Amino acid sequence: MSTTKVPGASRVAQFISARRTAWLVALVPILLAGMLLGFVPEGERNASATDSLPDDFDSTSAVALQSQLPEEDSSVAIVLWTAEEGELTEAQLGAIGKQAGELLAKYAEGGQPGGESGPPSGGKPGPDSGGQQGPPEGMGGSQGPLMVADDGTAAYSVVPVLSKTASDTADLVTELRETLEADVPDGVKVQVTGPAGIQADVAAVFDGANLRLLLATASVVAILLIATYRSPVLWLIPLTVVGLADRLSAIVATQVLQRIDYVTWDESTVGILSVLVFGAGTNYALLLISRYRDELRTHESRNEAMARALTRTAEAVFASATTVFLGLMTLLLSAFPTTRGLGLACAIGIAIAASFVMVVLPAALVVFGRWIFWPRVPHNGEAPIVEGHSFWRKVGDRVARRPQAFVVGTVLLLGVMMIGLFQINTGLRPSDQFLETPEAISAADRLGESFPAGTTDPVQVLTRDSADDVLSTVEQVDGIASARVTTEGDGIAQIDAVLESAPGSDDAKETVAEVRDAVADFDDTYVGGGDAEALDESEASVQDRWVILPVILLLVLGALLLLLRSLVAPILLVATVVGTYAAAMGTSWWIFTGVFGFAAMDVGVPLLAFLFLVALGVDYNIFLVTRAREEAAEHGTKEGMLRALTATGGVITSAGILLAAVFAVLGVLPLVVLAQLGAIIFVGVLLDTLVVRTVLVPALALTLGDTFWWPRKVDRRRS
Numbered sequence: 001m002s003t004t005k006v007p008g009a010s011r012v013a014q015f016i017s018a019r020r021t022a023w024l025v026a027l028v029p030i031l032l033a034g035m036l037l038g039f040v041p042e043g044e045r046n047a048s049a050t051d052s053l054p055d056d057f058d059s060t061s062a063v064a065l066q067s068q069l070p071e072e073d074s075s076v077a078i079v080l081w082t083a084e085e086g087e088l089t090e091a092q093l094g095a096i097g098k099q100a101g102e103l104l105a106k107y108a109e110g111g112q113p114g115g116e117s118g119p120p121s122g123g124k125p126g127p128d129s130g131g132q133q134g135p136p137e138g139m140g141g142s143q144g145p146l147m148v149a150d151d152g153t154a155a156y157s158v159v160p161v162l163s164k165t166a167s168d169t170a171d172l173v174t175e176l177r178e179t180l181e182a183d184v185p186d187g188v189k190v191q192v193t194g195p196a197g198i199q200a201d202v203a204a205v206f207d208g209a210n211l212r213l214l215l216a217t218a219s220v221v222a223i224l225l226i227a228t229y230r231s232p233v234l235w236l237i238p239l240t241v242v243g244l245a246d247r248l249s250a251i252v253a254t255q256v257l258q259r260i261d262y263v264t265w266d267e268s269t270v271g272i273l274s275v276l277v278f279g280a281g282t283n284y285a286l287l288l289i290s291r292y293r294d295e296l297r298t299h300e301s302r303n304e305a306m307a308r309a310l311t312r313t314a315e316a317v318f319a320s321a322t323t324v325f326l327g328l329m330t331l332l333l334s335a336f337p338t339t340r341g342l343g344l345a346c347a348i349g350i351a352i353a354a355s356f357v358m359v360v361l362p363a364a365l366v367v368f369g370r371w372i373f374w375p376r377v378p379h380n381g382e383a384p385i386v387e388g389h390s391f392w393r394k395v396g397d398r399v400a401r402r403p404q405a406f407v408v409g410t411v412l413l414l415g416v417m418m419i420g421l422f423q424i425n426t427g428l429r430p431s432d433q434f435l436e437t438p439e440a441i442s443a444a445d446r447l448g449e450s451f452p453a454g455t456t457d458p459v460q461v462l463t464r465d466s467a468d469d470v471l472s473t474v475e476q477v478d479g480i481a482s483a484r485v486t487t488e489g490d491g492i493a494q495i496d497a498v499l500e501s502a503p504g505s506d507d508a509k510e511t512v513a514e515v516r517d518a519v520a521d522f523d524d525t526y527v528g529g530g531d532a533e534a535l536d537e538s539e540a541s542v543q544d545r546w547v548i549l550p551v552i553l554l555l556v557l558g559a560l561l562l563l564l565r566s567l568v569a570p571i572l573l574v575a576t577v578v579g580t581y582a583a584a585m586g587t588s589w590w591i592f593t594g595v596f597g598f599a600a601m602d603v604g605v606p607l608l609a610f611l612f613l614v615a616l617g618v619d620y621n622i623f624l625v626t627r628a629r630e631e632a633a634e635h636g637t638k639e640g641m642l643r644a645l646t647a648t649g650g651v652i653t654s655a656g657i658l659l660a661a662v663f664a665v666l667g668v669l670p671l672v673v674l675a676q677l678g679a680i681i682f683v684g685v686l687l688d689t690l691v692v693r694t695v696l697v698p699a700l701a702l703t704l705g706d707t708f709w710w711p712r713k714v715d716r717r718r719s
Contacts, residue, residue, distance in 0.1 A: 062528025392649025429504025584684030656689025
């Protein structure tokens, strides 16, 4: 049986699986990787406020200018006191005012009292707050006394949080909350929100998250490998190899990222990297082990069986890994530094995972011998799976009877599933970004009930122009509840403008746009803050999709053209991948709105979901069509496709279920964006492996016959 091989693949395969060198090939990379894991830590992330913001946008320039202000290492926490019943009493207000003054004195250590004494919004000054006139200059937000709501049910004070890192901020906010809870008056509820509170709660989400995600991912992979192989031993080998590749990928990727200014990473990068390495690496392992077990049924020597298995899977794995690698590298075109970092990190992970699976895993399997398949040990002389009548052969025979009907049926199914695609709303509000609402978010919502809704997240206007002129201009914009200069230094001024609308609302975004229009005539003035950043992130995400999505499609199409050296098959396969993506997005939107109650999809999810579904979905295309081309050379297109489905249907199904489950593990983190990404890929991969790759693609090939491979000719040696 002939097959197209990667140049030199046979010689490399023979060397890896040779009796005298297999143990060396398996042991040396493991030892080298172990030494690296033991002596080289993961790279240290130098976080910047602009890491997650798009390059060259107004809000990014505002944050960059803000970082040049005095006390740039400061943040603010808003402490909110609310009456558990009715209004706050005079005694409660007195105790709260004293507590607020003590907090300001404690957390403003090293600063100088001063700044404006008025509040940033409506409300009335509370009782004496311990003589403290406000936190030191240089702090954004209110620097005034305790503010009491007009309805008398709530009061707040702004506390400066001086810190250099997110970890320091989280520690200080935790300490602040403990202090408040210890001294809060009876009948009063106290909460911490504001930029520092939100930052601390986000940090808490990721505290130990990578370890939890790694353990959950490895557990899912182990369970599914045991179910797939039904062996108490075999699953340990691929899991160990892929697990080692994962840890090595995390070290190499972060070490590389910290040395390149153009990219950076955030708290979720290493977690997503682990999910991808485990998912893709295990997929490659499943393909190799399946072919190896099949070759053991026709070869007495396990070394020769592995050499043939490795030779015959090398092209598929190489083409798949290269396509995924290049697809991930397209993220370097993104406007977001963290997205660029994610792409580079995952590309490094794919390269390492594929290398370990194609070098270390074959040698390890040969070293341990046939017994690792116990209790289902393959023996020479048994019929190979391609000659059997498995479930997928029965599916193929059913499709072969009426292939056109299956084409029409599956296309209609995809069409119905993708209807929801046209109803998707993007852009999560701050209060919608967590699966479990943290204290800072619930406190911000409560604050908006008694004070102007935008109190917790004011529009921040940074300027080198005349601060008085800019302030006067901002105050005249409709929808601004109040505005004031909060910080000045080194020729830069910051103006905080509180909106009447709630953060994340359409009205708030419209007001931000009007502020930008109003200050457009100033030469060096920029508008930032949460709503401004959301607007810019949405616009940049649309630009990313228009730039990156076509490049990914061209790369996938080019890879299939080179692999198959035909035109019709690659175009059809790319079309099925795009159809799967659209159907997964549409179906997931119904799930998000109908089951989970999500009001919108994060702006970055469509791009990442497209990348992972298309780049990883092409894996299954490659697994199927390379085997179909191999079989077609001896059996013709129809029988070749049926034999390929028989041989790879189980592998593709197992790999798809495993990959879907691994990405679903992203839901262990209480962030909506990761839950949405995991859910879309879960739906898409299952749809791809259970319907598209195992029914639609065979039906298309059976309908077109030899035309499926056009302009390539099928060499029918045994038609």
